[in-house]
Amino acid sequence: MQLHGWEAALFYVLAIMTLFMAVFVVTARVAVHSALFLISTLVNVALLFILLRAEFVAGVQILVYVGGVMVLFLFVIMLVQTRAEEESRVRLYTGQTWPAVIIALLLAGSFYFAMSPAQAAFRPPDATTAIAETAERASAGAGLNISKDTQEVGEQLYRQAALPFEIASLLLLVAMVGAVLLARGTKQEKYYE
Amino acid sequence: MRISNCESRNSQSAIRNPQFVMVPLSWYLGLSALLFTIGAVGVFIKRNAITIFLCIELMLNAVNLTFVSLSGFFGDVGGQLFVFIVMTVAAAEAAVGLAIIISIFRNRESLNVDEVDTLKL
Numbered sequence: 001m002q003l004h005g006w007e008a009a010l011f012y013v014l015a016i017m018t019l020f021m022a023v024f025v026v027t028a029r030v031a032v033h034s035a036l037f038l039i040s041t042l043v044n045v046a047l048l049f050i051l052l053r054a055e056f057v058a059g060v061q062i063l064v065y066v067g068g069v070m071v072l073f074l075f076v077i078m079l080v081q082t083r084a085e086e087e088s089r090v091r092l093y094t095g096q097t098w099p100a101v102i103i104a105l106l107l108a109g110s111f112y113f114a115m116s117p118a119q120a121a122f123r124p125p126d127a128t129t130a131i132a133e134t135a136e137r138a139s140a141g142a143g144l145n146i147s148k149d150t151q152e153v154g155e156q157l158y159r160q161a162a163l164p165f166e167i168a169s170l171l172l173l174v175a176m177v178g179a180v181l182l183a184r185g186t187k188q189e190k191y192y193e
Numbered sequence: 194m195r196i197s198n199c200e201s202r203n204s205q206s207a208i209r210n211p212q213f214v215m216v217p218l219s220w221y222l223g224l225s226a227l228l229f230t231i232g233a234v235g236v237f238i239k240r241n242a243i244t245i246f247l248c249i250e251l252m253l254n255a256v257n258l259t260f261v262s263l264s265g266f267f268g269d270v271g272g273q274l275f276v277f278i279v280m281t282v283a284a285a286e287a288a289v290g291l292a293i294i295i296s297i298f299r300n301r302e303s304l305n306v307d308e309v310d311t312l313k314l
Contacts, residue, residue, distance in 0.1 A: 054273055
């Protein structure tokens with residue numbers, strides 16, 4: 001599972017775009033812009049998933065995150081928009097910017113030190129096998145090379161993770177009921193009581 | 194090929210095998226660590242409750258990227274199952290959280306988290 005050639009170049013382009021879009025999510029002044037930048041980050045991450053041959057997760061990311069969760073976010077933003085942030089005198093950030101930067105540096109450092117002992121295990125096992133893999137993939141032809149990722153994920157999901165799957169459906173039901181209960185207005189509350 | 198050779202001068206596998214440019218796993222993990230850190234900074238410094246929520250989604254997605262990259266490099270599908278569950282939890286969390294945000298906005302006409310520091314009115 002190594003990327004090389006144009007796939008590696010594509011990885012770097014996607015990684016840089018993802019990072020920029022993520023920074024724009026934090027720095028955008030209007031909440032709708034933040035949400036749109038987050039959508040673009042999520043699409044970039046989905047493309048990275050495709051580069052990792054995880055097509056099922058990429059599709060779910062586009063359908064569930066971009067198509068479901070982010071649309072929900074946009075609707076709520078439009079419901080509650082006060083347009084106060086658009087004026088330049090309104091402060092966007094809390095007064096905790098320096099503590100936040102220090103905590104972020106500590107976080108990044110701890111990620112680095114958590115990863116560095118395991119670095120040896122992350123090396124690609126053998127470069128020649130990777131080259132052979134590419135040659136094989138190229139000779140197999142573009143149209144015939146159907147990924148088995150979705151099939152494998154489905155099998156594993158129902159064989160190993162059937163109970164978490166059912167718990168997840170229950171969780172979604174509870175969340176749905178809770179959301180309806182929390183978001184009803186005073187008029188509706190009177191009507192039901 | 195020449196362009197991508199310049200780009201990954203730091204990557205170890207490119208030195209070992211100069212003919213091919215490769216992306217080692219640590220680049221994926223570094224990318225997701227940076228994404229998570231950006232999300233955490235956003236949670237710390239933003240004042241709008243909805244933007245804080247968006248940053249939480251960003252952090253969840255960084256974790257998903259870690260899961261998928263480890264699953265891809267070690268050839269184990271288990272990581273993608275975790276991503277599936279994480280996405281379910283994220284969807285549930287977004288639904289409940291946005292409902293809470295709507296009811297807060299209905300009571301206070303503001304989404305500034307500095308003003309919403311108590312749960313009761």
